[in-house]
Amino acid sequence: MARTRLFFTPSMARMDDAAPFSIPRFRERAPWLGPDLQTIRNMLAPRPANPPGAERLLLPVSEGDRLAARLDRPAGAQERPLIVLVHGLTGSEASVNVIATARRLVDDGWPVLRLNLRGSGPSRPTSTGRYHAGRTEDLAAALRALPADLLRRGVILLGHSLGGNLILKFMGEGVGDLPILGAAVVSTPLDLAATCARMMAPRNIVYHRYLLTAMKREALAPGAALTTAQRAAVAGARTVFEFDDRFVAPLFGYRGAEAYYETNSAGAFLAGIGLPTLIVHALDDPWIPQACYDAIDWARLPAIETALSPHGGHLGFHGAGNPVPWHDRVVAGWLRAKFGMRRP
Incomplete structure:
Protein backbone atom coordinates (compact mmCIF):
# COMPACT_ATOMS: atom_id res chain seq x y z
CA MET A 1 0.00 0.00 0.00
CA ALA A 2 1.26 3.46 -0.90
CA ARG A 3 2.38 5.51 2.04
CA THR A 4 2.56 9.21 2.72
CA ARG A 5 6.01 10.52 1.89
CA LEU A 6 7.70 13.18 3.97
CA PHE A 7 11.25 14.29 3.33
CA PHE A 8 13.00 16.00 6.23
CA THR A 9 16.05 17.93 5.20
CA PRO A 10 19.11 19.26 7.04
CA SER A 11 17.44 22.65 7.44
CA MET A 12 15.24 21.14 10.12
CA ALA A 13 18.12 19.55 12.00
CA ARG A 14 19.87 22.91 12.16
CA MET A 15 16.95 24.47 14.03
CA ASP A 16 18.32 24.20 17.57
CA ASP A 17 15.04 25.35 19.11
CA ALA A 18 12.76 23.24 16.91
CA ALA A 19 10.42 20.73 18.53
CA PRO A 20 10.09 17.16 17.16
CA PHE A 21 7.49 16.72 14.44
CA SER A 22 6.05 13.56 12.98
CA ILE A 23 3.50 13.52 10.20
CA PRO A 24 0.19 11.64 10.55
CA ARG A 25 -0.75 9.42 7.64
CA PHE A 26 -3.72 10.60 5.59
CA ARG A 27 -6.76 8.31 5.30
CA GLU A 28 -9.88 9.44 3.50
CA ARG A 29 -13.06 9.97 5.51
CA ALA A 30 -16.35 8.57 4.19
CA PRO A 31 -18.29 9.65 2.26
CA TRP A 32 -15.53 11.80 0.74
CA LEU A 33 -13.78 8.93 -1.01
CA GLY A 34 -11.65 9.52 -4.08
CA PRO A 35 -10.00 12.69 -5.40
CA ASP A 36 -13.14 14.31 -6.80
CA LEU A 37 -15.27 14.02 -3.68
CA GLN A 38 -12.30 15.17 -1.61
CA THR A 39 -12.05 18.23 -3.88
CA ILE A 40 -15.70 19.22 -4.14
CA ARG A 41 -16.41 18.90 -0.42
CA ASN A 42 -15.15 22.47 0.03
CA MET A 43 -17.77 23.61 -2.47
CA LEU A 44 -20.58 21.74 -0.72
CA ALA A 45 -19.71 22.30 2.94
CA PRO A 46 -21.17 25.23 4.87
CA ARG A 47 -18.82 28.18 5.13
CA PRO A 48 -17.07 28.03 8.51
CA ALA A 49 -17.29 30.96 10.88
CA ASN A 50 -14.42 33.43 10.94
CA PRO A 51 -12.32 33.79 14.07
CA PRO A 52 -13.97 36.35 16.36
CA GLY A 53 -12.70 39.89 15.96
CA ALA A 54 -10.59 41.15 13.08
CA GLU A 55 -8.74 44.17 11.80
CA ARG A 56 -8.97 45.41 8.20
CA LEU A 57 -5.73 46.59 6.61
CA LEU A 58 -5.37 48.29 3.23
CA LEU A 59 -1.87 47.80 1.87
CA PRO A 60 -0.65 50.07 -0.97
CA VAL A 61 0.90 48.52 -4.07
CA SER A 62 1.69 50.10 -7.44
CA GLU A 63 -0.57 52.26 -9.62
CA GLY A 64 -2.49 53.58 -6.63
CA ASP A 65 -4.09 50.22 -5.85
CA ARG A 66 -4.43 48.84 -2.33
CA LEU A 67 -4.74 45.22 -1.25
CA ALA A 68 -7.30 44.44 1.42
CA ALA A 69 -6.17 42.12 4.18
CA ARG A 70 -7.89 40.68 7.24
CA LEU A 71 -5.82 40.32 10.41
CA ASP A 72 -6.91 37.84 13.08
CA ARG A 73 -4.99 37.64 16.34
CA PRO A 74 -5.15 34.84 18.92
CA ALA A 75 -6.46 35.55 22.40
CA GLY A 76 -3.74 36.64 24.80
CA ALA A 77 -0.20 37.76 24.11
CA GLN A 78 1.69 35.46 21.75
CA GLU A 79 5.32 35.79 20.73
CA ARG A 80 4.79 34.16 17.36
CA PRO A 81 5.69 35.21 13.82
CA LEU A 82 2.92 36.50 11.56
CA ILE A 83 1.39 34.01 9.12
CA VAL A 84 0.48 35.65 5.78
CA LEU A 85 -2.07 33.44 4.04
CA VAL A 86 -2.64 33.81 0.28
CA HIS A 87 -5.69 32.34 -1.47
CA GLY A 88 -5.93 30.53 -4.80
CA LEU A 89 -7.36 31.38 -8.22
CA THR A 90 -10.72 33.25 -7.95
CA GLY A 91 -10.50 32.92 -4.17
CA SER A 92 -10.30 35.43 -1.34
CA GLU A 93 -10.15 35.70 2.44
CA ALA A 94 -13.71 34.27 2.41
CA SER A 95 -12.84 31.00 0.64
CA VAL A 96 -13.91 27.97 2.69
CA ASN A 97 -10.43 26.46 2.84
CA VAL A 98 -8.84 29.83 3.68
CA ILE A 99 -11.21 30.45 6.59
CA ALA A 100 -10.68 26.91 7.88
CA THR A 101 -6.90 27.28 7.78
CA ALA A 102 -7.03 30.69 9.46
CA ARG A 103 -9.23 29.36 12.26
CA ARG A 104 -6.92 26.39 12.84
CA LEU A 105 -3.83 28.58 13.09
CA VAL A 106 -5.40 31.31 15.21
CA ASP A 107 -6.68 28.65 17.61
CA ASP A 108 -3.12 27.33 17.71
CA GLY A 109 -1.78 30.72 18.79
CA TRP A 110 -0.64 32.29 15.49
CA PRO A 111 -1.58 35.75 14.22
CA VAL A 112 -2.89 35.31 10.67
CA LEU A 113 -3.15 37.92 7.93
CA ARG A 114 -5.33 36.83 5.00
CA LEU A 115 -4.15 38.77 1.96
CA ASN A 116 -6.58 39.39 -0.90
CA LEU A 117 -4.65 39.67 -4.16
CA ARG A 118 -5.12 42.63 -6.48
CA GLY A 119 -8.66 42.66 -7.84
CA SER A 120 -9.92 39.70 -5.80
CA GLY A 121 -12.77 39.78 -3.28
CA PRO A 122 -12.38 42.66 -0.79
CA SER A 123 -9.43 44.04 -2.81
CA ARG A 124 -11.61 44.82 -5.83
CA PRO A 125 -13.11 48.05 -4.43
CA THR A 126 -9.61 49.37 -3.70
CA SER A 127 -7.82 48.21 -6.85
CA THR A 128 -8.56 48.62 -10.53
CA GLY A 129 -5.90 46.10 -11.63
CA ARG A 130 -5.69 42.34 -11.17
CA TYR A 131 -3.30 39.66 -9.97
CA HIS A 132 -1.66 36.84 -11.88
CA ALA A 133 0.09 33.60 -10.96
CA GLY A 134 3.53 35.18 -10.56
CA ARG A 135 2.95 38.84 -9.69
CA THR A 136 5.36 38.68 -6.78
CA GLU A 137 6.00 42.43 -6.76
CA ASP A 138 2.52 42.84 -5.26
CA LEU A 139 3.34 40.39 -2.48
CA ALA A 140 6.59 42.19 -1.71
CA ALA A 141 4.90 45.60 -1.69
CA ALA A 142 2.13 44.40 0.60
CA LEU A 143 4.63 42.93 3.05
CA ARG A 144 6.64 46.14 3.09
CA ALA A 145 3.47 48.09 3.85
CA LEU A 146 2.67 46.08 6.99
CA PRO A 147 2.99 47.87 10.33
CA ALA A 148 6.35 47.35 12.01
CA ASP A 149 4.82 45.65 15.03
CA LEU A 150 3.49 42.85 12.79
CA LEU A 151 6.91 42.30 11.24
CA ARG A 152 9.10 42.34 14.34
CA ARG A 153 8.80 38.59 15.03
CA GLY A 154 9.17 37.71 11.37
CA VAL A 155 6.77 36.47 8.69
CA ILE A 156 5.89 33.00 7.44
CA LEU A 157 4.12 32.78 4.09
CA LEU A 158 1.36 30.22 3.49
CA GLY A 159 -0.30 29.71 0.12
CA HIS A 160 -3.16 27.64 -1.26
CA SER A 161 -3.17 26.46 -4.87
CA LEU A 162 -2.27 29.41 -7.15
CA GLY A 163 -1.32 31.40 -4.05
CA GLY A 164 1.24 28.68 -3.39
CA ASN A 165 2.70 29.16 -6.87
CA LEU A 166 3.05 32.88 -6.17
CA ILE A 167 4.77 32.23 -2.84
CA LEU A 168 7.22 29.62 -4.17
CA LYS A 169 8.19 31.94 -7.02
CA PHE A 170 8.67 34.78 -4.52
CA MET A 171 10.82 32.58 -2.27
CA GLY A 172 12.90 31.40 -5.22
CA GLU A 173 13.50 34.92 -6.50
CA GLY A 174 14.90 35.93 -3.11
CA VAL A 175 13.08 37.75 -0.33
CA GLY A 176 15.50 40.67 -0.10
CA ASP A 177 15.55 42.42 3.24
CA LEU A 178 12.04 41.34 4.22
CA PRO A 179 11.90 39.40 7.53
CA ILE A 180 10.69 36.16 5.93
CA LEU A 181 11.39 33.07 8.05
CA GLY A 182 9.94 30.41 5.78
CA ALA A 183 6.93 29.30 3.77
CA ALA A 184 4.41 26.50 3.34
CA VAL A 185 2.17 25.77 0.35
CA VAL A 186 -0.67 23.34 -0.33
CA SER A 187 -1.94 21.88 -3.63
CA THR A 188 0.35 24.06 -5.72
CA PRO A 189 0.54 23.90 -9.55
CA LEU A 190 4.30 23.78 -10.10
CA ASP A 191 3.81 23.72 -13.89
CA LEU A 192 1.11 26.12 -15.07
CA ALA A 193 1.00 24.82 -18.64
CA SER A 265 5.60 28.50 -13.05
CA ALA A 266 6.94 27.92 -9.55
CA GLY A 267 8.80 24.75 -10.49
CA ALA A 268 11.47 26.79 -12.23
CA PHE A 269 12.18 28.72 -9.01
CA LEU A 270 12.49 25.89 -6.48
CA ALA A 271 16.29 25.70 -6.73
CA GLY A 272 16.55 29.31 -5.57
CA ILE A 273 14.72 28.73 -2.29
CA GLY A 274 17.07 29.01 0.68
CA LEU A 275 14.66 29.31 3.61
CA PRO A 276 12.69 26.46 5.23
CA THR A 277 9.76 25.61 3.00
CA LEU A 278 7.08 22.92 3.23
CA ILE A 279 5.18 21.65 0.18
CA VAL A 280 2.00 19.65 0.89
CA HIS A 281 0.28 17.92 -2.01
CA ALA A 282 -1.97 15.00 -2.93
CA LEU A 283 -0.65 12.97 -5.84
CA ASP A 284 -4.22 12.20 -6.95
CA ASP A 285 -5.06 15.92 -7.26
CA PRO A 286 -7.54 16.01 -10.18
CA TRP A 287 -6.41 19.50 -11.23
CA ILE A 288 -2.62 19.06 -11.11
CA PRO A 289 -0.83 16.19 -12.90
CA GLN A 290 1.25 13.95 -10.65
CA ALA A 291 4.04 14.22 -13.23
CA CYS A 292 4.62 17.83 -12.12
CA TYR A 293 5.77 16.50 -8.74
CA ASP A 294 7.45 13.32 -9.97
CA ALA A 295 9.66 15.43 -12.24
CA ILE A 296 11.29 17.23 -9.30
CA ASP A 297 14.41 15.76 -7.65
CA TRP A 298 13.42 16.78 -4.14
CA ALA A 299 16.61 15.40 -2.60
CA ARG A 300 18.55 18.16 -4.40
CA LEU A 301 16.51 20.91 -2.74
CA PRO A 302 17.82 21.03 0.84
CA ALA A 303 15.59 23.89 2.03
CA ILE A 304 12.38 22.17 0.94
CA GLU A 305 10.46 19.48 2.80
CA THR A 306 7.53 17.73 1.15
CA ALA A 307 4.46 15.98 2.50
CA LEU A 308 3.19 14.10 -0.55
CA SER A 309 0.12 11.97 0.06
CA PRO A 310 -1.23 9.38 -2.41
CA HIS A 311 -4.74 10.71 -1.74
CA GLY A 312 -6.48 13.93 -0.77
CA GLY A 313 -7.67 15.67 -3.93
CA HIS A 314 -7.20 19.40 -4.48
CA LEU A 315 -7.20 21.24 -1.15
CA GLY A 316 -9.31 18.41 0.22
CA PHE A 317 -7.55 16.15 2.73
CA HIS A 318 -10.75 15.38 4.63
CA GLY A 319 -9.43 12.55 6.74
CA ALA A 320 -10.74 9.85 9.05
CA GLY A 321 -10.53 10.42 12.77
CA ASN A 322 -10.23 14.20 12.74
CA PRO A 323 -12.54 16.94 11.39
CA VAL A 324 -9.57 19.27 10.76
CA PRO A 325 -8.28 18.83 7.18
CA TRP A 326 -5.04 16.86 7.09
CA HIS A 327 -3.10 19.59 5.31
CA ASP A 328 -3.99 22.05 8.07
CA ARG A 329 -2.77 19.59 10.72
CA VAL A 330 0.46 18.97 8.81
CA VAL A 331 1.15 22.68 8.31
CA ALA A 332 0.30 23.47 11.94
CA GLY A 333 2.63 20.74 13.18
CA TRP A 334 5.43 21.89 10.91
CA LEU A 335 5.01 25.49 12.02
CA ARG A 336 5.16 24.50 15.69
CA ALA A 337 8.25 22.39 15.09
CA LYS A 338 10.08 25.01 13.06
CA PHE A 339 8.97 28.30 14.52
CA GLY A 340 6.60 27.80 17.43
CA MET A 341 9.37 27.62 19.99
CA ARG A 342 11.38 30.40 18.39
CA ARG A 343 12.38 33.02 20.95
CA PRO A 344 11.26 36.61 20.14
Whole structure:
Protein backbone atom coordinates (compact mmCIF):
# COMPACT_ATOMS: atom_id res chain seq x y z
CA MET A 1 0.00 0.00 0.00
CA ALA A 2 1.26 3.46 -0.90
CA ARG A 3 2.38 5.51 2.04
CA THR A 4 2.56 9.21 2.72
CA ARG A 5 6.01 10.52 1.89
CA LEU A 6 7.70 13.18 3.97
CA PHE A 7 11.25 14.29 3.33
CA PHE A 8 13.00 16.00 6.23
CA THR A 9 16.05 17.93 5.20
CA PRO A 10 19.11 19.26 7.04
CA SER A 11 17.44 22.65 7.44
CA MET A 12 15.24 21.14 10.12
CA ALA A 13 18.12 19.55 12.00
CA ARG A 14 19.87 22.91 12.16
CA MET A 15 16.95 24.47 14.03
CA ASP A 16 18.32 24.20 17.57
CA ASP A 17 15.04 25.35 19.11
CA ALA A 18 12.76 23.24 16.91
CA ALA A 19 10.42 20.73 18.53
CA PRO A 20 10.09 17.16 17.16
CA PHE A 21 7.49 16.72 14.44
CA SER A 22 6.05 13.56 12.98
CA ILE A 23 3.50 13.52 10.20
CA PRO A 24 0.19 11.64 10.55
CA ARG A 25 -0.75 9.42 7.64
CA PHE A 26 -3.72 10.60 5.59
CA ARG A 27 -6.76 8.31 5.30
CA GLU A 28 -9.88 9.44 3.50
CA ARG A 29 -13.06 9.97 5.51
CA ALA A 30 -16.35 8.57 4.19
CA PRO A 31 -18.29 9.65 2.26
CA TRP A 32 -15.53 11.80 0.74
CA LEU A 33 -13.78 8.93 -1.01
CA GLY A 34 -11.65 9.52 -4.08
CA PRO A 35 -10.00 12.69 -5.40
CA ASP A 36 -13.14 14.31 -6.80
CA LEU A 37 -15.27 14.02 -3.68
CA GLN A 38 -12.30 15.17 -1.61
CA THR A 39 -12.05 18.23 -3.88
CA ILE A 40 -15.70 19.22 -4.14
CA ARG A 41 -16.41 18.90 -0.42
CA ASN A 42 -15.15 22.47 0.03
CA MET A 43 -17.77 23.61 -2.47
CA LEU A 44 -20.58 21.74 -0.72
CA ALA A 45 -19.71 22.30 2.94
CA PRO A 46 -21.17 25.23 4.87
CA ARG A 47 -18.82 28.18 5.13
CA PRO A 48 -17.07 28.03 8.51
CA ALA A 49 -17.29 30.96 10.88
CA ASN A 50 -14.42 33.43 10.94
CA PRO A 51 -12.32 33.79 14.07
CA PRO A 52 -13.97 36.35 16.36
CA GLY A 53 -12.70 39.89 15.96
CA ALA A 54 -10.59 41.15 13.08
CA GLU A 55 -8.74 44.17 11.80
CA ARG A 56 -8.97 45.41 8.20
CA LEU A 57 -5.73 46.59 6.61
CA LEU A 58 -5.37 48.29 3.23
CA LEU A 59 -1.87 47.80 1.87
CA PRO A 60 -0.65 50.07 -0.97
CA VAL A 61 0.90 48.52 -4.07
CA SER A 62 1.69 50.10 -7.44
CA GLU A 63 -0.57 52.26 -9.62
CA GLY A 64 -2.49 53.58 -6.63
CA ASP A 65 -4.09 50.22 -5.85
CA ARG A 66 -4.43 48.84 -2.33
CA LEU A 67 -4.74 45.22 -1.25
CA ALA A 68 -7.30 44.44 1.42
CA ALA A 69 -6.17 42.12 4.18
CA ARG A 70 -7.89 40.68 7.24
CA LEU A 71 -5.82 40.32 10.41
CA ASP A 72 -6.91 37.84 13.08
CA ARG A 73 -4.99 37.64 16.34
CA PRO A 74 -5.15 34.84 18.92
CA ALA A 75 -6.46 35.55 22.40
CA GLY A 76 -3.74 36.64 24.80
CA ALA A 77 -0.20 37.76 24.11
CA GLN A 78 1.69 35.46 21.75
CA GLU A 79 5.32 35.79 20.73
CA ARG A 80 4.79 34.16 17.36
CA PRO A 81 5.69 35.21 13.82
CA LEU A 82 2.92 36.50 11.56
CA ILE A 83 1.39 34.01 9.12
CA VAL A 84 0.48 35.65 5.78
CA LEU A 85 -2.07 33.44 4.04
CA VAL A 86 -2.64 33.81 0.28
CA HIS A 87 -5.69 32.34 -1.47
CA GLY A 88 -5.93 30.53 -4.80
CA LEU A 89 -7.36 31.38 -8.22
CA THR A 90 -10.72 33.25 -7.95
CA GLY A 91 -10.50 32.92 -4.17
CA SER A 92 -10.30 35.43 -1.34
CA GLU A 93 -10.15 35.70 2.44
CA ALA A 94 -13.71 34.27 2.41
CA SER A 95 -12.84 31.00 0.64
CA VAL A 96 -13.91 27.97 2.69
CA ASN A 97 -10.43 26.46 2.84
CA VAL A 98 -8.84 29.83 3.68
CA ILE A 99 -11.21 30.45 6.59
CA ALA A 100 -10.68 26.91 7.88
CA THR A 101 -6.90 27.28 7.78
CA ALA A 102 -7.03 30.69 9.46
CA ARG A 103 -9.23 29.36 12.26
CA ARG A 104 -6.92 26.39 12.84
CA LEU A 105 -3.83 28.58 13.09
CA VAL A 106 -5.40 31.31 15.21
CA ASP A 107 -6.68 28.65 17.61
CA ASP A 108 -3.12 27.33 17.71
CA GLY A 109 -1.78 30.72 18.79
CA TRP A 110 -0.64 32.29 15.49
CA PRO A 111 -1.58 35.75 14.22
CA VAL A 112 -2.89 35.31 10.67
CA LEU A 113 -3.15 37.92 7.93
CA ARG A 114 -5.33 36.83 5.00
CA LEU A 115 -4.15 38.77 1.96
CA ASN A 116 -6.58 39.39 -0.90
CA LEU A 117 -4.65 39.67 -4.16
CA ARG A 118 -5.12 42.63 -6.48
CA GLY A 119 -8.66 42.66 -7.84
CA SER A 120 -9.92 39.70 -5.80
CA GLY A 121 -12.77 39.78 -3.28
CA PRO A 122 -12.38 42.66 -0.79
CA SER A 123 -9.43 44.04 -2.81
CA ARG A 124 -11.61 44.82 -5.83
CA PRO A 125 -13.11 48.05 -4.43
CA THR A 126 -9.61 49.37 -3.70
CA SER A 127 -7.82 48.21 -6.85
CA THR A 128 -8.56 48.62 -10.53
CA GLY A 129 -5.90 46.10 -11.63
CA ARG A 130 -5.69 42.34 -11.17
CA TYR A 131 -3.30 39.66 -9.97
CA HIS A 132 -1.66 36.84 -11.88
CA ALA A 133 0.09 33.60 -10.96
CA GLY A 134 3.53 35.18 -10.56
CA ARG A 135 2.95 38.84 -9.69
CA THR A 136 5.36 38.68 -6.78
CA GLU A 137 6.00 42.43 -6.76
CA ASP A 138 2.52 42.84 -5.26
CA LEU A 139 3.34 40.39 -2.48
CA ALA A 140 6.59 42.19 -1.71
CA ALA A 141 4.90 45.60 -1.69
CA ALA A 142 2.13 44.40 0.60
CA LEU A 143 4.63 42.93 3.05
CA ARG A 144 6.64 46.14 3.09
CA ALA A 145 3.47 48.09 3.85
CA LEU A 146 2.67 46.08 6.99
CA PRO A 147 2.99 47.87 10.33
CA ALA A 148 6.35 47.35 12.01
CA ASP A 149 4.82 45.65 15.03
CA LEU A 150 3.49 42.85 12.79
CA LEU A 151 6.91 42.30 11.24
CA ARG A 152 9.10 42.34 14.34
CA ARG A 153 8.80 38.59 15.03
CA GLY A 154 9.17 37.71 11.37
CA VAL A 155 6.77 36.47 8.69
CA ILE A 156 5.89 33.00 7.44
CA LEU A 157 4.12 32.78 4.09
CA LEU A 158 1.36 30.22 3.49
CA GLY A 159 -0.30 29.71 0.12
CA HIS A 160 -3.16 27.64 -1.26
CA SER A 161 -3.17 26.46 -4.87
CA LEU A 162 -2.27 29.41 -7.15
CA GLY A 163 -1.32 31.40 -4.05
CA GLY A 164 1.24 28.68 -3.39
CA ASN A 165 2.70 29.16 -6.87
CA LEU A 166 3.05 32.88 -6.17
CA ILE A 167 4.77 32.23 -2.84
CA LEU A 168 7.22 29.62 -4.17
CA LYS A 169 8.19 31.94 -7.02
CA PHE A 170 8.67 34.78 -4.52
CA MET A 171 10.82 32.58 -2.27
CA GLY A 172 12.90 31.40 -5.22
CA GLU A 173 13.50 34.92 -6.50
CA GLY A 174 14.90 35.93 -3.11
CA VAL A 175 13.08 37.75 -0.33
CA GLY A 176 15.50 40.67 -0.10
CA ASP A 177 15.55 42.42 3.24
CA LEU A 178 12.04 41.34 4.22
CA PRO A 179 11.90 39.40 7.53
CA ILE A 180 10.69 36.16 5.93
CA LEU A 181 11.39 33.07 8.05
CA GLY A 182 9.94 30.41 5.78
CA ALA A 183 6.93 29.30 3.77
CA ALA A 184 4.41 26.50 3.34
CA VAL A 185 2.17 25.77 0.35
CA VAL A 186 -0.67 23.34 -0.33
CA SER A 187 -1.94 21.88 -3.63
CA THR A 188 0.35 24.06 -5.72
CA PRO A 189 0.54 23.90 -9.55
CA LEU A 190 4.30 23.78 -10.10
CA ASP A 191 3.81 23.72 -13.89
CA LEU A 192 1.11 26.12 -15.07
CA ALA A 193 1.00 24.82 -18.64
CA ALA A 194 0.58 21.20 -17.55
CA THR A 195 -2.04 22.21 -15.00
CA CYS A 196 -4.00 24.18 -17.60
CA ALA A 197 -3.92 21.21 -19.97
CA ARG A 198 -5.11 18.91 -17.19
CA MET A 199 -7.95 21.29 -16.31
CA MET A 200 -9.16 21.21 -19.93
CA ALA A 201 -9.07 17.39 -20.12
CA PRO A 202 -12.45 15.72 -20.73
CA ARG A 203 -12.53 14.20 -17.23
CA ASN A 204 -12.44 17.73 -15.77
CA ILE A 205 -15.18 19.30 -17.87
CA VAL A 206 -17.30 20.22 -14.82
CA TYR A 207 -14.33 21.73 -12.97
CA HIS A 208 -13.29 23.60 -16.10
CA ARG A 209 -16.69 25.19 -16.63
CA TYR A 210 -16.94 26.11 -12.96
CA LEU A 211 -13.49 27.69 -12.87
CA LEU A 212 -13.80 29.55 -16.18
CA THR A 213 -17.13 31.03 -15.09
CA ALA A 214 -15.57 32.18 -11.81
CA MET A 215 -12.55 33.66 -13.63
CA LYS A 216 -14.78 35.67 -15.95
CA ARG A 217 -16.95 36.90 -13.10
CA GLU A 218 -13.89 38.01 -11.14
CA ALA A 219 -12.27 39.75 -14.13
CA LEU A 220 -15.44 41.66 -15.02
CA ALA A 221 -16.41 42.64 -11.48
CA PRO A 222 -17.37 46.31 -11.00
CA GLY A 223 -14.28 48.44 -10.54
CA ALA A 224 -11.99 46.57 -12.93
CA ALA A 225 -10.29 49.01 -15.32
CA LEU A 226 -10.69 47.19 -18.63
CA THR A 227 -11.02 48.37 -22.20
CA THR A 228 -13.88 47.29 -24.43
CA ALA A 229 -11.51 44.92 -26.23
CA GLN A 230 -10.34 43.37 -22.97
CA ARG A 231 -13.90 42.84 -21.80
CA ALA A 232 -14.68 41.17 -25.10
CA ALA A 233 -11.65 38.90 -24.74
CA VAL A 234 -12.82 37.82 -21.30
CA ALA A 235 -16.41 37.26 -22.35
CA GLY A 236 -15.41 35.36 -25.48
CA ALA A 237 -12.90 32.97 -23.89
CA ARG A 238 -14.11 29.39 -24.30
CA THR A 239 -11.34 27.78 -22.24
CA VAL A 240 -8.98 28.66 -19.42
CA PHE A 241 -6.17 28.67 -21.97
CA GLU A 242 -8.01 31.20 -24.16
CA PHE A 243 -8.68 33.35 -21.10
CA ASP A 244 -4.96 33.42 -20.29
CA ASP A 245 -3.85 33.71 -23.92
CA ARG A 246 -6.22 36.49 -24.99
CA PHE A 247 -6.60 38.41 -21.76
CA VAL A 248 -4.10 37.72 -18.97
CA ALA A 249 -0.95 37.36 -21.09
CA PRO A 250 -1.35 40.56 -23.16
CA LEU A 251 -2.54 42.50 -20.11
CA PHE A 252 0.85 41.88 -18.50
CA GLY A 253 3.03 42.10 -21.60
CA TYR A 254 3.48 38.40 -22.38
CA ARG A 255 3.30 37.30 -25.99
CA GLY A 256 0.84 34.53 -25.17
CA ALA A 257 -0.26 32.01 -22.60
CA GLU A 258 2.75 29.76 -23.17
CA ALA A 259 5.16 32.58 -22.32
CA TYR A 260 3.06 33.58 -19.31
CA TYR A 261 3.08 30.00 -17.99
CA GLU A 262 6.78 29.47 -18.62
CA THR A 263 7.78 32.72 -16.92
CA ASN A 264 5.64 32.25 -13.83
CA SER A 265 5.60 28.50 -13.05
CA ALA A 266 6.94 27.92 -9.55
CA GLY A 267 8.80 24.75 -10.49
CA ALA A 268 11.47 26.79 -12.23
CA PHE A 269 12.18 28.72 -9.01
CA LEU A 270 12.49 25.89 -6.48
CA ALA A 271 16.29 25.70 -6.73
CA GLY A 272 16.55 29.31 -5.57
CA ILE A 273 14.72 28.73 -2.29
CA GLY A 274 17.07 29.01 0.68
CA LEU A 275 14.66 29.31 3.61
CA PRO A 276 12.69 26.46 5.23
CA THR A 277 9.76 25.61 3.00
CA LEU A 278 7.08 22.92 3.23
CA ILE A 279 5.18 21.65 0.18
CA VAL A 280 2.00 19.65 0.89
CA HIS A 281 0.28 17.92 -2.01
CA ALA A 282 -1.97 15.00 -2.93
CA LEU A 283 -0.65 12.97 -5.84
CA ASP A 284 -4.22 12.20 -6.95
CA ASP A 285 -5.06 15.92 -7.26
CA PRO A 286 -7.54 16.01 -10.18
CA TRP A 287 -6.41 19.50 -11.23
CA ILE A 288 -2.62 19.06 -11.11
CA PRO A 289 -0.83 16.19 -12.90
CA GLN A 290 1.25 13.95 -10.65
CA ALA A 291 4.04 14.22 -13.23
CA CYS A 292 4.62 17.83 -12.12
CA TYR A 293 5.77 16.50 -8.74
CA ASP A 294 7.45 13.32 -9.97
CA ALA A 295 9.66 15.43 -12.24
CA ILE A 296 11.29 17.23 -9.30
CA ASP A 297 14.41 15.76 -7.65
CA TRP A 298 13.42 16.78 -4.14
CA ALA A 299 16.61 15.40 -2.60
CA ARG A 300 18.55 18.16 -4.40
CA LEU A 301 16.51 20.91 -2.74
CA PRO A 302 17.82 21.03 0.84
CA ALA A 303 15.59 23.89 2.03
CA ILE A 304 12.38 22.17 0.94
CA GLU A 305 10.46 19.48 2.80
CA THR A 306 7.53 17.73 1.15
CA ALA A 307 4.46 15.98 2.50
CA LEU A 308 3.19 14.10 -0.55
CA SER A 309 0.12 11.97 0.06
CA PRO A 310 -1.23 9.38 -2.41
CA HIS A 311 -4.74 10.71 -1.74
CA GLY A 312 -6.48 13.93 -0.77
CA GLY A 313 -7.67 15.67 -3.93
CA HIS A 314 -7.20 19.40 -4.48
CA LEU A 315 -7.20 21.24 -1.15
CA GLY A 316 -9.31 18.41 0.22
CA PHE A 317 -7.55 16.15 2.73
CA HIS A 318 -10.75 15.38 4.63
CA GLY A 319 -9.43 12.55 6.74
CA ALA A 320 -10.74 9.85 9.05
CA GLY A 321 -10.53 10.42 12.77
CA ASN A 322 -10.23 14.20 12.74
CA PRO A 323 -12.54 16.94 11.39
CA VAL A 324 -9.57 19.27 10.76
CA PRO A 325 -8.28 18.83 7.18
CA TRP A 326 -5.04 16.86 7.09
CA HIS A 327 -3.10 19.59 5.31
CA ASP A 328 -3.99 22.05 8.07
CA ARG A 329 -2.77 19.59 10.72
CA VAL A 330 0.46 18.97 8.81
CA VAL A 331 1.15 22.68 8.31
CA ALA A 332 0.30 23.47 11.94
CA GLY A 333 2.63 20.74 13.18
CA TRP A 334 5.43 21.89 10.91
CA LEU A 335 5.01 25.49 12.02
CA ARG A 336 5.16 24.50 15.69
CA ALA A 337 8.25 22.39 15.09
CA LYS A 338 10.08 25.01 13.06
CA PHE A 339 8.97 28.30 14.52
CA GLY A 340 6.60 27.80 17.43
CA MET A 341 9.37 27.62 19.99
CA ARG A 342 11.38 30.40 18.39
CA ARG A 343 12.38 33.02 20.95
CA PRO A 344 11.26 36.61 20.14
